[in-house]
Amino acid sequence: EALFFTIVFPVFLFILFGNLWGFQSSNYIPDLLTGVICMTICSDALFTIGPILKTYSTNNILKFLKNLPFNFILHFFGFFISRILIICFTIINLSIASILVFNYTPSSSQASLYFLTVFVGMILFSFMSLSFSFFNAEDTARATLNFVFYIMLFLSGAFYSVEHIHPILAYLSWALPLTHLIGFVRGNISYLPVLIAWTILFGTIFYYRFKKTSVKR
Numbered sequence: 001e002a003l004f005f006t007i008v009f010p011v012f013l014f015i016l017f018g019n020l021w022g023f024q025s026s027n028y029i030p031d032l033l034t035g036v037i038c039m040t041i042c043s044d045a046l047f048t049i050g051p052i053l054k055t056y057s058t059n060n061i062l063k064f065l066k067n068l069p070f071n072f073i074l075h076f077f078g079f080f081i082s083r084i085l086i087i088c089f090t091i092i093n094l095s096i097a098s099i100l101v102f103n104y105t106p107s108s109s110q111a112s113l114y115f116l117t118v119f120v121g122m123i124l125f126s127f128m129s130l131s132f133s134f135f136n137a138e139d140t141a142r143a144t145l146n147f148v149f150y151i152m153l154f155l156s157g158a159f160y161s162v163e164h165i166h167p168i169l170a171y172l173s174w175a176l177p178l179t180h181l182i183g184f185v186r187g188n189i190s191y192l193p194v195l196i197a198w199t200i201l202f203g204t205i206f207y208y209r210f211k212k213t214s215v216k217r
Contacts, residue, residue, distance in 0.1 A: 002048075007090050010040045011097050017159055018102055029104045033094060034185045035158030037114055040090055041121035042152065042178050044083055046145050050129025052079075054141065057134075057210075080126070087118050110187075117185040120195055124177060127202035134209040152178035 014036045022028050053076070056062050065075055091114050098104045106114070132148070133141045155162060155169060156178040162170065173179050177198045184191040 006040065006044055006086055007093065010036050010090055011093050013039075014094055014097055015101055021160070022102060029098065029102045030106075030110075031157075031161075031186065032159065033098055033104070033106070034114070035156075035182060036094060037091055037117065038121060038156075038178060038182045038185055039153060039158050041087055041118055041181070042125050043149060044087055045122050045125030046129045046149055047142075048083060048129075049080070049126040050131075050133035050145070051142060053130060054133040080122070084118055084122055087122065088115060091115065091118070113185055113187065117181065120184065120192070120199075121181050124181070124195055124199045124202070127199055127206050128177065130206040131202045131209065134206060152176045155179070156182055158182060 014032060018029055018032055022032070056065070068075075095106055095111070098106065129145065132144050135141070151172075153159075155165075155173040156176055157173070158178070162173050162179075165173070177195070180191045180194045180198070184195060
């Protein structure tokens with residue numbers, strides 16, 4: 001199930017939406033490609049990093065890891081890197097689909113920006129996931145993450161332009177981290193400071209919440 005939604009499903013969505021609306025604009029396929037990449041980064045970070053670490057903490061697996069003959073931080077570092085590698089593999093599959101199905105080949109500079117976005121997005125949304133996971137009970141946290149994810153997905157411009165939506169929804173769109181990540185991967189480097197600010201915010205929230213949870217236990 002995890003492999004399907006991380007590797008197969010993004011390619012399926014890319015081909016589906018590309019065939020539905022790709023004829024409307026020559027820029028739609030490049031924008032759709034970046035939107036699906038950011039969607040995959042966001043969903044993978046939100047639904048794997050935070051919930052898994054919360055489960056480790058709740059079931060005292062962290063105590064077991066601390067007794068291993070190597071630093072338990074290496075375990076989480078390896079887990080994080082494995083998620084990045086899977087996302088990179090998905091990007092390669094999306095690029096192949098783009099070339100074969102839509103005859104669109106990303107340039108080397110665009111490809112480099114895609115992989116840079118993986119690192120930036122995974123760090124940001126991992127801290128976001130951890131913040132929500134340690135603020136709520138396990139079941140409530142997953143429901144909250146689902147709600148936040150779909151709000152971001154439909155208001156961030158991942159699959160369609162949000163330039164002409166209602167002004168209130170437009171303001172909400174510009175307040176979402178996924179909107180900034182999509183803007184960054186589409187070449188607007190001015191979004192990077194905003195992404196760093198989001199990362200610091202969620203990292204700080206998670207640090208204090210995790211510290212408080214550790215003290216309670």
